[in-house]
Amino acid sequence: MASTSVRRTRYQRPACPFCGYDDQVVRIVYGQPSQELIEQSQRGEVALGGSCPAPDAHQWYCRGCLRSFSAPEFQATGPDTQKLP
Numbered sequence: 773m774a775s776t777s778v779r780r781t782r783y784q785r786p787a788c789p790f791c792g793y794d795d796q797v798v799r800i801v802y803g804q805p806s807q808e809l810i811e812q813s814q815r816g817e818v819a820l821g822g823s824c825p826a827p828d829a830h831q832w833y834c835r836g837c838l839r840s841f842s843a844p845e846f847q848a849t850g851p852d853t854q855k856l857p
Contacts, residue, residue, distance in 0.1 A: 786843035788834035796836035802829065 787794040801809060801818050802825040812818045819833035819840070830840035 786832060786845070788832075788837060788839070789841055789843075790839050791834060791837040793834055793836035797832050797834050800829070800831055800833050800840060 785794055785797045788797055798817060798819050800821040801813075802821040802823070804823055805813070805820055809818065809820070813820045816835060819835075821829060821833075821840075828842075830842050832843055833840045
């Protein structure tokens with residue numbers, strides 16, 4: 773039986789501009805979540821941002837201080853970035 777794996781692109785996480793944590797920052801994912809994405813959210817790997825993001829919607833969420841923010845210099849790009857923790 774062949775094993776399957778999901779390809780994931782790693783990205784650098786910004787430090788939270790409010791509290792300074794960098795190990796508590798996760799990407800905010802917008803759109804209708806899959807079951808896998810819901811499970812990632814429950815594990816604290818991503819934050820779900822809702823199904824209709826505003827044009828200026830934040831991309832990052834700090835689990836330390838519970839605030840969201842944008843950091844354009846840390847934009848993840850590519851077809852699989854929405855699946856990332």
